[in-house]
Amino acid sequence: MENHPEVKFGKTGILIINLGTPDSTGWLDIRKYLKEFLSDRRVIEVNPILWQIILNVFILNLRPSKTAKAYKEIWMKKDNISPLLYYTRKQTKKVSDQISNDNLIIDFAMRYGNPSIKSKIKKLQENGCENLVILPLYPQYSAATTATVCDEVYRTLMNMRWQPSLKIIPHYESNPLYIDALVNSINQKLEKINWKPDLILASYHGIPKKYFDKGDPYHCYCHKTTRLISEKFKSIEIKTTFQSRFGPQEWLKPYTDKTLESLPKEGVKNVLAICPGFSSDCVETLEEILIQGKESFMESGGENFDMIPCLNDNDDHIKLINNLIQKNI
Secondary structure, eight states: OTTOOOOOOSEEEEEEEEEEEOSSSSHHHHHHHHHHHHTOTTTOOSOHHHHHHHIIIIIHHHHHHHHHHHHHHHOBTTTTBOHHHHHHHHHHHHHHHHOOOTTEEEEEEEEEESSBHHHHHHHHHHTTEEEEEEEEOOSSOOTTTHHHHHHHHHHHHHTOSSOOEEEEOOOOTTOHHHHHHHHHHHHHHHHHOSSOOSEEEEEEEOOBHHHHHTTOOHHHHHHHHHHHHHHHOOSSOEEEEEEOOOSSSOBSSSBHHHHHHHGGGGTOOEEEEEOTTOSSOOIIIIIIIIIIIHHHHHHTTOSEEEEOOOOTTOHHHHHHHHHHHHTTO
């Protein structure tokens, strides 16, 4: 047909997706981010009409100030971005640099906040991507994390006239490269500290217990990861706990914060924490664990506390991400 618009084609787009981050530590940006996050029906499974009243009348008027304070504690002022955005961007660049394939375009998006999944899928298609491979950076599957990434991808495709083919890379909680990377990160941290931990606390993000009761496999995947780490790292006990609970309902136990408060009373006064469920350091690891968790532990009688950094953009993690992509293209 004459005057047909130019159509790029023949490429595969790889989209690495993380949870998300506010654009800044400002009250309005925090509120906007929380509104999108807490409006997700996968994240908050309660009556939607009642929840919207609670969310808009109470939570979004009260919580942004507290959340902004937490983000200000860990915000990377030099780059003026959150650690999660900083490391996700570096992960994407390093993986892209290692994969020399002119037919691949590797990019990243955030489930909540910017850059959005919708905008990045549209950009990849405009650049000729007929095939789309999605990598949710959640090692342990949960409906509140991996599934909601899939939901947003599907919603985006539903509004596209010419859809690319689609492949979602599944959870990787037991991938040998992932387990090795975590074990290596423990050993590297132990070489840097001048005290021996009595216990390593593996803290994962929690979910409400009722989600587990409904069949969410997340709890099992977390314990599986800890077990596999323990099979390769046997010199110090590793205990699984769950953090970041929200609201009055029961969440997965044991709770990280309550555990840190009780350990010194049990004679465990030297603790090293690791957060295997987080692919990048973020407010939940740096502020909740390394700042609040440490303070709570020390005030309860602890003597030494530190946290192993997330895998971030270290070589082992880039190798893992590269491997996951290569197996799925």
